[in-house]
Amino acid sequence: MTDMKSTMSASDDTAGFVAAQWTRVTGVGVDPHEYRRVTDGLASVADWGPAFLRTGREHLERAEDAGSSLSAGTHLLAAARWFHSATLAPYAEAARAAAAADDALGRALALLEPGARRVSGEGFTGWLRVPPAGRDGRGGDAVGTVIVVPGLDSAKEEFLDLASALLARGLAVFAMDGPGQGVLAASSVLVPEYEEVVGRVVDALGVPRVGLVGLSLGGYFAARAAALEPRVAAAATVSGPFRLDWDELPPPVQDMVVRRTGGVDAAREFARHVDLAGLAPRITAPLLVVDGGQDVIPGVTNGEPLARSAPRGTHLSVPHGDHLLGNARPDWLPRLADHLAHALTGA
DSSP: TTTTHHHHHTTOOHHHEEEHHHHHHHHOOHHHHHHHHHHOOOGGGGGHHHHHHHHHHHHHHHHHOOSHHHHHHHHHHHHHHHHHHHHTTTTTTHHHHHHHHHHHHHHHHHHHHHEEEEETTTEOOOOOOOOOOOOOTTTTOOOOEEEEEOOSOOOOOGGGHHHHHHHHHHHHEEEEEEETGGGTTTTOOOOOOOHHHHHHHHHHOOSEEEEEEEEEEEHHHHHHHHHHHHTEEEEEEEEEEEEOOGGGGHHHHHHHHHHHHHHHHHHHHHHOOOOOOTTGOOOOSSSEEETTTTTTTTTTEEEEHHHHSTTEEEEEETOOOOGGGGTTTHHHHHHHHHHHHHHHOOO
16 A cells, blocks of 8 residues: 555556556655666566566675675665665565565665664564764754654665755654564564554654554554553554445555455454554644645545644645656655654754
8 A cells, every 4th residue: 555556557467557556666765767677677577576586686786795884885775765666566585675674774874874773563563864964063963763664565675865855954863663664574463553554653752742644454553542642642644544344445556455365354443454544633743644646546545634733734736746756856845844843943
C-alpha cells in the first residue's frame, strides 16, 4: 500500500510497472539515469529484484574502492536505496534484499554521521540521527525528535530525503522499521496497534515527547498513535488512508496485505482496523494531512476526513500529486518539515 498503484501495475506489463515506480524510486534518491539504464534491460517484472540487487552490489564494490569516506558513504547510501527498491516487486529474495539495505544504511551512517546510533526494541529497529552542528556552537543539539513511520512495503531506507529536511531544521530523526516492515518483515507481521510500538520507541529514545510522520499505511499508524499515545506532540501523514474497504481493494493489494499479515483472515481483520473515524477527534496535537489529487485507489478513503475531524487538523491537497507525491516534493515536503519543526519548538 505504500505504493498501491505501482503494485497494481505489476500484473499488467513490465513497461507499465517501471513507469508506475518512476516517481517513487527516484524520490527515494535513486539516480534517474541509472534507473533508466537498469530498467531498460528488464524483460519481465520478475527481473526487477535481481537487477536491483545486482546494482546495489555494484555500489558496494564502488564503496570498497572509494578514495574517501565521503565517497564510500555516498555509494553505501545508494546501495541501500537500490537494495530496498529491489523489494518493491514480487521477489523471492526480498528478505535478503531488505537485510542488505539495512546493513548498507548502517555502514553509510557510520562513515557519514558518526553520531547516529542504532536503537532497537520489541517490534522495532532503526537509526537515531542528530542534526549537524550549528553556527551558534550548540553542536548537534536537537530542538525536538521526529519518528518516521513507513508503510506496507516501505522501510526506513526509503525516506532519507524527508529525514534530511527534518535534520536541516534542527530536529533529531528516528527512521524506523516496525512489525512486518523493512528488515523486520521476514520475522514479524503488521499489527494495527502501532501506538504500542511508538510508545516503546519513545521509551527507548528517552525523550519526553515526539513528532510523528507516517507515509502511506504509515499515515494510519501515525494518526492512530497520535490519538492514543499522549507523548505525540505533532503529527503529519502523507498519502495515508482514513479507511480501507477490503472487498474493494484490488487483488494485488490484497495479496500484499495477506503476505505482510500472515494470512487471508489476518489480512481481513487488519483492514477492518484501518478506520480512523472514531480516533480522529482524539488527535489533539497539530496534524498536517497531505494527499495527492492523482492518488485514487479503489477501497481506500484518503486523508481529507482525518484532517476535517481532528481538532487541529490541516489538509494539504496537491492536485497533481501521485501516491507518496514523489512527483510533487516541492509542493509539500518543505511545508511538512516546517509544520513539525514549528509544532515541536513552539516557534
